[in-house]
Amino acid sequence: SSGINAECPLRPGTTWHKPGRGSIENVHDLPAEKLAQRKVVKIDIANDEVRPADYKPEFDPTKYSHERGPLSDKWQEQCEPVMTCYKLVECEFIWRFLQTRVEDYIMIAERRLFTNFHRQVFCTHYQWKDMTMADIRALEDATAEELKDQRTNRGLQGTTDNK
Numbered sequence: 001s002s003g004i005n006a007e008c009p010l011r012p013g014t015t016w017h018k019p020g021r022g023s024i025e026n027v028h029d030l031p032a033e034k035l036a037q038r039k040v041v042k043i044d045i046a047n048d049e050v051r052p053a054d055y056k057p058e059f060d061p062t063k064y065s066h067e068r069g070p071l072s073d074k075w076q077e078q079c080e081p082v083m084t085c086y087k088l089v090e091c092e093f094i095w096r097f098l099q100t101r102v103e104d105y106i107m108i109a110e111r112r113l114f115t116n117f118h119r120q121v122f123c124t125h126y127q128w129k130d131m132t133m134a135d136i137r138a139l140e141d142a143t144a145e146e147l148k149d150q151r152t153n154r155g156l157q158g159t160t161d162n163k
Contacts, residue, residue: 013088021076022084030088041111045119046071054116059123066126087114
């Protein structure tokens with residue numbers, strides 16, 4: 001045995017969407033020992049730095065020109081209504097000498113993924129905000145087919161570690 005934990009170090013987390021500005025202390029109802037270990041990472045889709053390789057003007061909330069944008073520097077204090085997306089991400093990579101380094105890298109990658117994704121969701125909401133559940137299911141089915149085609153015919157794509 002190589003001593004490597006063969007299980008995926010990321011555990012599927014839970015997501016809650018709640019009204020308000022992120023003030024719920026323990027939305028995931030964590031036990032005391034996990035709550036003590038938890039690190040809260042706030043993401044600001046308008047003001048957090050985005051890597052040059054990830055930046056796309058069409059997904060920049062400070063340039064978004066539909067009914068809910070653009071977002072100002074103080075958008076989190078000024079927008080109404082406002083909702084907070086609480087995500088619980090757990091990461092455990094058990095391998096001496098590399099554990100902290102790998103876990104830190106994974107959490108940085110998760111933050112990057114969530115920041116980019118939520119910027120895109122905000123800047124495209126006008127495309128889906130009036131959809132019915134039937135419309136959403138049809139979009140999901142079409143997306144699943146497109147992803148299947150991409151995996152089969154074009155290989156892996158997506159976020160890389162470029163700077």
